[in-house]
Amino acid sequence: MKFKSKRPHFEYLRKKWTQDHKNQTESLFDKHLRHVALTSLGGLMLLTTSPGVTLKSDHLLTNDSLKISGRENKNLLLVAVLKDKIPDEVRVLTSDEEKIIADELTKEVGIKVTPEIEGKRLNRTYGFIGGEQHLYRYPGDSLYAHAKTAKDWAMYGSSGIAPGLGAWGYFAPSKEEFSTLDEQRERYYLAVQTFLSPGYVENLKEYRDFFKFRKMLVVNPETGQAVVAVIGDAGPATWTGKHLGGSPEVMHELGLSTGPRKGAVLYFFIDDPEDRVPLGPVILGEAGA
């Protein structure tokens, strides 16, 4: 009996590209690297393996896998530190609770965080985050243009792109003027309830300017995963039951990109007047963290 694949398109591509990968690896080695003394494992690390090939030292073959396993161990310390400081129910924290948690995060993460800057604050610092879609970054942008690599497409493409613009419009006026910073801001953006901020309605322009791309530290207290992101949109609506939203990449770095794509997080402003804190995941133990 001849068995036929239920996923013939996928199987065809997987086999073809796995064979191509094997051929290319061998060719690369034979043509260029056989006679080159590679003095570090790093040289081998550049020849990544495919998912169909299993090597005993497979986990050593990429920088990413080493970083992730190290990050998980150290970030778990954050869970232990926060455990007795966060209430059992997801509610607005008291000023004392905010201060204790902010001080603890500042100490453990190595980034100065605070619930209030310049007399301005959000309505809360502990709440439910939900997944947001990608945002249009410049006129003519598309969902697939957001993917820097095929891995990006596979991980984040399914989130889709919002039909309208973010609260502050495009991140850049044109594709030509679109910078790495703009790209990072959309990649790691948050939607927060600016409209519920005390004093917002009375001082609209001042508050809008304050919140635009304001850096925040978001922490998943269940896992210790943390990410530095910017405020890139306003929302979600109060009836959703969520208190803020995260871009697909933010949700991934918080460990909330699968399943219901929702979870309780802490979120504080980052006091960074010299703009030194980079956007993206926070890995405890690395420089600045």
Add this chain to the structure above:
Amino acid sequence: MKKYFYTHLVEIESVFIELEKLELSEIEKKQLAHLIDSNLHHHILDAILSQLSMEDKKLFMDHLTKGDEKRIWQFLNAKTENIEEKIKKASEDIKEKLHKDIKEAKRVKA
């Protein structure tokens, strides 16, 4: 795949658009994505290494390991000519091949 020093020269969005039409599962997407990134990386490395002497190949691989993009580009611009064009050509070649493979895959019957 992490972002490499040449990532800004590569555009393969059209490949993603075609793959979306295959209605792949999340796991299938991730597996194929890994293969695409890896094959693209090898193809580009081949294009670069083909321009370098034996000694310079070693130096380039050391720079690549350290991941200092500025140093990598300084090195390549000093040792080669029109390297950006060669990288773009390599990525276009692989993109064309990926499209051909996807077209063939669509013809495969269950």
